[in-house]
């Protein structure tokens with residue numbers, strides 16, 4: 001027998017390394033380790049050997065066999081791992097959860113303005129009152145000293161609701177009805193503000209919205225004077241707009257106040273800007289709510305929150321507030 005162990009192991013190593021699949025590897029292993037393989041051939045030659053030679057040759061054959069087996073086992077494990085990796089890759093499910101950064105929103109600028117107003121007035125001891133958006137003629141007009149024949153009714157451009165007697169139910173045209181509802185429910189001293197939505201038949205343009213927000217103020221107590229009204233307006237304007245801003249009252253007319261005034265705030269260029277209406281609560285209004293005008297007096301005021309937001313943020317079109325363009329709203 002002419003067994004060259006080193007050459008055989010080298011041949012086997014090459015064949016094993018070149019096997020690219022389990023089948024190829026089995027075939028290669030068979031060529032060396034199988035019944036008709038090289039090692040089997042070599043074994044056959046042992047019979048014809050001298051006993052001492054036979055022993056050495058037998059050991060050599062066994063050593064080669066063990067070495068080739070080890071090579072085959074290693075390659076098999078390698079091919080198995082490769083196949084497994086390929087399979088995993090092919091069957092891969094992408095379970096990645098995409099976590100885009102959460103963008104935090106913020107309150108609409110009208111809501112921000114409203115909350116700031118509430119803060120300022122709550123700081124002065126006021127409570128926040130509410131009333132319904134659909135009102136009756138009594139609360140929206142009559143109790144506020146605006147009888148049916150009164151020309152002021154026309155100036156409110158009321159949106160009526162088709163319910164009951166004609167023009168008896170409406171979307172409130174101002175927040176003043178909350179004055180009446182509050183005075184009906186509680187006795188003086190009363191210090192409230194009433195922010196909320198109001199409605200008029202106005203067509204939307206750069207300075208008007210048919211649905212807008214007002215804030216009403218009402219104080220009823222003993223010995224309340226116009227000086228308290230002027231001081232309160234000045235205090236709130238300074239808290240809201242800044243201490244450099246001045247206020248003034250200008251005589252005006254509202255059926256539910258006597259005397260009545262409009263209040264203005266000063267602008268940087270020295271001009272004045274009208275903000276809202278105010279006055280001393282009309283004795284008739286107090287009487288309508290069961291409050292004795294000889295014992296109590298009060299003041300009231302009302303103005304638009306949307307317009308306030310327009311001024312504060314220097315918008316050039318009030319409709320921006322309701323367009324809901326997020327690119328616009330994000331700026332504030």
Ligand code: DAH
Pocket residue numbers: 173174175176216217254256257276277278279300301302303
């Ligand atoms: N309600 C009035 C309006 O919408 C505003 C107003 C004026 C409210 C005078 C008042 C007030 O409380 O005293 O035009």
